[in-house]
Amino acid sequence: SRVITGKCFVTKDNIDTDQIIPAEYLTLVPSKPDEYEKLGSYALIGLPDDLYKTRFVKDGKMKTDYPIIIGGQNFGCGSSREHAPVAIGAAGGRVVVAESYARIFFRNCMSTGELYPCETELRLCDILKTDSEVTVDMDKNILTDHSNGKVYDLKPIGEAGPVVDAGGIFEYARKHGMIKTA
Numbered sequence: 001s002r003v004i005t006g007k008c009f010v011t012k013d014n015i016d017t018d019q020i021i022p023a024e025y026l027t028l029v030p031s032k033p034d035e036y037e038k039l040g041s042y043a044l045i046g047l048p049d050d051l052y053k054t055r056f057v058k059d060g061k062m063k064t065d066y067p068i069i070i071g072g073q074n075f076g077c078g079s080s081r082e083h084a085p086v087a088i089g090a091a092g093g094r095v096v097v098a099e100s101y102a103r104i105f106f107r108n109c110m111s112t113g114e115l116y117p118c119e120t121e122l123r124l125c126d127i128l129k130t131d132s133e134v135t136v137d138m139d140k141n142i143l144t145d146h147s148n149g150k151v152y153d154l155k156p157i158g159e160a161g162p163v164v165d166a167g168g169i170f171e172y173a174r175k176h177g178m179i180k181t182a
Contacts, residue, residue: 002138002139002161003136003138003139004068004094004136005133005134006065006067006094007066007067007068007131007132007133008068008070008130008131008133008134009044009054009064009068009070009130010125010130011044011052011069011070011072011075012051012071012125014073014077015074015076015077016077016078017078017081017084018046018079020044020046020084020087020088021039021042021044021045021046021081021084022045023079025039025042025045025087026083030090036086036090039083039086039090040057040062040063040087040088040090041057041063043056043057043088043091043093044056044057044088044091054131056091056093062091063091063092064092064093066092066093066130067093067094067095068093068096068134068136069095069098070096071097071098071099071125072098072099072125073098074100074102075099075100075105076101076102076105076106077102078102080104081108082108082111085105085109086112088115089114089115090114094116095115095116095118095138096116096118097119097120097124097136097143098117098118099120099121099124099125100119101117101119106160110160110164110168110169111169113163113165113166113167113169114164114168115164116136116138116157116161117157118154118155118157120143120152120153120154121153121155122152122153124152127145127152128145132146133146134146138154138157141153141155141156142154
């Protein structure tokens, strides 16, 4: 479903892939189920403690309480690594709503099918707070803040939606006959 409700985790501008998943954890192989889960436990662990008092994944836990991440501008900048959206997805993250994305991060969200990358023209990262209960409705292109009932516009997800729905670019290609299956 492209309607996701839950608590949001709020970040600011220029969240880079080293903050999303530091290089020391890139030895984990996402195709191995136990390592995939472990990778998720480290999602966003590189955020500075002084700026982010709340952890995306609490210490000792494997999953996050936050299926929705709110970002500012240039979310996912830095090194090109598919591990970044995979780590967030493995932790239980489902969607990131940001003003803009690094192009490669956006593409890796689609390639892996782990995470919906939604865009907004608003600085929701200055409006919403971590732990706010929200609904991201990608069918109606809105985000609703349940604490006050305010509704914010999102840009249509477009052709990225069906690719993430399918589970990534290869699964999408298989479903649509672009790649022959055995």
